[in-house]
Amino acid sequence: MNQLIPLIPFLPLLGFAINGLYGRQMSKTAVGLIGSGTLLASFLLSVACFNTVSASGPIQTVLYNFITVDSLHVDFSFLVDQLSVWMMLIVTGVGFLIHVYSIGYMHDDAGFWKFFAYLNLFIFSMLLLVMGDNLVMLFFGWEGVGLCSYLLIGFWYDNREYGKAARKAFIMNRIGDLGLLLGIFLIFKTFGSLTYADIFARIETVNPDPAIVTAICLLLFVGAMGKSAQIPLYTWLPDATPVSALIHAATMVTAGIYLVARCHPLYNLSPDALNVVALVGLATSIFAALIGLRQNDIKKVLAYSTVSQLGLMFVALGMGAYVTAMFHVTTHAFFKALLFLGAGSVIHAMGGEQDIRNMGGLRKALPITFWIFLIGTFAISGFPLLAGFFSKDEIFANTFAAGGKWWWGFAGLGGLITAVYMCRLLFVTFFGEFRGTAEQRHHLHESPAVMTIPLIVLAVLSALGGFLNTPHFLHLGTSQWMAHFLEPVVQNTNLHHGGEPHHLPASTEWILMSVTTSLALLVMATAYWVYVVRRSLPATDVAQTGLTKVLANKFYVDEIYQFLFVRPLKKLPKSCTTMPTSGLLMVW
Numbered sequence: 001m002n003q004l005i006p007l008i009p010f011l012p013l014l015g016f017a018i019n020g021l022y023g024r025q026m027s028k029t030a031v032g033l034i035g036s037g038t039l040l041a042s043f044l045l046s047v048a049c050f051n052t053v054s055a056s057g058p059i060q061t062v063l064y065n066f067i068t069v070d071s072l073h074v075d076f077s078f079l080v081d082q083l084s085v086w087m088m089l090i091v092t093g094v095g096f097l098i099h100v101y102s103i104g105y106m107h108d109d110a111g112f113w114k115f116f117a118y119l120n121l122f123i124f125s126m127l128l129l130v131m132g133d134n135l136v137m138l139f140f141g142w143e144g145v146g147l148c149s150y151l152l153i154g155f156w157y158d159n160r161e162y163g164k165a166a167r168k169a170f171i172m173n174r175i176g177d178l179g180l181l182l183g184i185f186l187i188f189k190t191f192g193s194l195t196y197a198d199i200f201a202r203i204e205t206v207n208p209d210p211a212i213v214t215a216i217c218l219l220l221f222v223g224a225m226g227k228s229a230q231i232p233l234y235t236w237l238p239d240a241t242p243v244s245a246l247i248h249a250a251t252m253v254t255a256g257i258y259l260v261a262r263c264h265p266l267y268n269l270s271p272d273a274l275n276v277v278a279l280v281g282l283a284t285s286i287f288a289a290l291i292g293l294r295q296n297d298i299k300k301v302l303a304y305s306t307v308s309q310l311g312l313m314f315v316a317l318g319m320g321a322y323v324t325a326m327f328h329v330t331t332h333a334f335f336k337a338l339l340f341l342g343a344g345s346v347i348h349a350m351g352g353e354q355d356i357r358n359m360g361g362l363r364k365a366l367p368i369t370f371w372i373f374l375i376g377t378f379a380i381s382g383f384p385l386l387a388g389f390f391s392k393d394e395i396f397a398n399t400f401a402a403g404g405k406w407w408w409g410f411a412g413l414g415g416l417i418t419a420v421y422m423c424r425l426l427f428v429t430f431f432g433e434f435r436g437t438a439e440q441r442h443h444l445h446e447s448p449a450v451m452t453i454p455l456i457v458l459a460v461l462s463a464l465g466g467f468l469n470t471p472h473f474l475h476l477g478t479s480q481w482m483a484h485f486l487e488p489v490v491q492n493t494n495l496h497h498g499g500e501p502h503h504l505p506a507s508t509e510w511i512l513m514s515v516t517t518s519l520a521l522l523v524m525a526t527a528y529w530v531y532v533v534r535r536s537l538p539a540t541d542v543a544q545t546g547l548t549k550v551l552a553n554k555f556y557v558d559e560i561y562q563f564l565f566v567r568p569l570k571k572l573p574k575s576c577t578t579m580p581t582s583g584l585l586m587v588w
Contacts, residue, residue, distance in 0.1 A: 012121070028112050066137075072194075079197075088127065095251065165239035175222075176222055186212070229307045235554075257313050267320075301425050335386075346373075469483055
């Protein structure tokens with residue numbers, strides 16, 4: 001098995017090389033087969049690794065010495081343990097479905113070959129990030145997914161808005177990456193190694209200053225904030241184009257969650273850092289959810305939903321519920337990839353239209369897309385027994401146990417707002433009368449099988465994925481299965497506020513689940529009454545006033561950033577060119 005592990009990341013890299021070098025001369029069928037086939041092979045090898053790790057424990061493969069300078073020794077090596085192999089399955093499995101879907105979605109695009117090359121490079125970088133056994137390899141993969149994000153967001157570079165969005169994503173991620181890099185430097189200075197096993201083994205022997213540990217954790221979290229789109233580094237994600245946003249939902253944006261979960265032994269030593277993680281996550285979850293209430297671009301609604309759900313994952317991490325956060329990473333990968341792909345199917349059928357106010361009644365013309373979108377919407381909203389129901393309930397339960405009723409209440413508020421804007425999106429898009437043009441009506445058609453089959457697979461996963469880690473008090477055969485699998489590497493410690501682990505009695509968990517579920521169902525029923533029974537429609541841009549206008553304009557955060565940072569930086573070169581030589585020398 002050790003000899004096969006390097007093939008998992010390098011097969012997608014091979015697909016990138018072949019499609020990147022020769023894709024222009026190849027048929028689109030060949031390009032799609034190479035791009036998707038190499039990833040399918042990686043997924044099958046990941047399944048084999050999963051079976052081996054389950055039976056025999058972690059596997060480590062050292063390829064060669066990467067860096068040796070004085071006391072710094074870094075190997076190019078892979079660590080396939082319970083946490084990394086779980087991420088490998090998500091990245092390769094969901095990534096493969098996205099690749100297959102993209103064969104149909106991008107079929108008529110002149111840059112078909114280039115798009116698949118970028119996707120394969122994206123997967124290689126993400127696998128390098130999660131499979132590396134040290135922080136240097138994580139950082140190389142981290143920068144790789146940042147580069148691929150830039151390439152995918154700006155894929156249609158002749159569109160000026162997409163070019164701006166790509167630059168925004170690249171720059172904001174570099175801000176976060178500086179924090180990550182400083183954190184890595186401080187880890188080496190403190191522990192004398194960048195290999196995970198060495199760092200965690202030396203925690204007790206080194207006995208680092210608590211302030212140093214807090215600084216390390218906060219710097220790492222700055223990197224996570226950029227990659228996983230948390231306040232204030234979140235504004236790049238909603239500007240991602242429909243195609244690039246597909247893969248962000250399941251891979252890149254979860255890198256920050258993985259980083260904190262992987263380094264959880266350090267975070268357990270710093271209650272202050274956990275407080276910051278939880279506070280930023282909670283603020284981001286509610287803030288992004290409020291913005292999602294008044295967005296009318298189908299992809300922006302889903303993008304802000306992604307930001308909000310990532311915030312919930314960080315709340316779980318901040319409460320010491322690391323397994324719970326990874327559980328929601330898993331279910332979120334299923335239903336959010338489903339929703340993004342479903343949105344792509346809608347946009348494809350509407351000839352590029354993305355404003356839900358110009359849609360309506362699409363369930364008749366797009367029956368498969370409607371049903372899978374309904375499953376995805378209900379899953380993320382917390383409908384009973386669907387994937388999001390179990391993972392979000394576990395977040396709320398751990399939040400109540402470790403943080404108390406106020407934390408639980410605000411986290412639950414973010415969940416309820418999610419149900420509002422997602423049901424609004426579903427009902428306005430697929431119910432009522434068609435509001436588009438006659439040409440769009442004529443163009444309406446269900447997506448081809450190469451697009452709908454991945455949607456159906458993801459819909460099944462979104463419906464059943466929650467049974468991977470059902471609550472213990474339900475006494476099902478899958479109770480805490482995922483938690484038991486990850487236990488050798490990461491556990492829920494619930495050490496928020498630095499106390500002892502908190503455990504809720506079954507009766508309390510039943511009450512919490514009943515309250516959150518009842519409220520979610522009430523919200524969904526109310527949304528149905530407003531948008532289907534009463535046939536209310538979102539207000540036009542001109543009619544928006546007061547808070548509605550503020551939410552529609554996303555609290556004017558982009559405008560504030562433009563005023564505070566972009567405009568002054570644009571003026572800087574002009575002032576330098578007009579400054580006398582003596583003035584330039586004085587500045588120097």
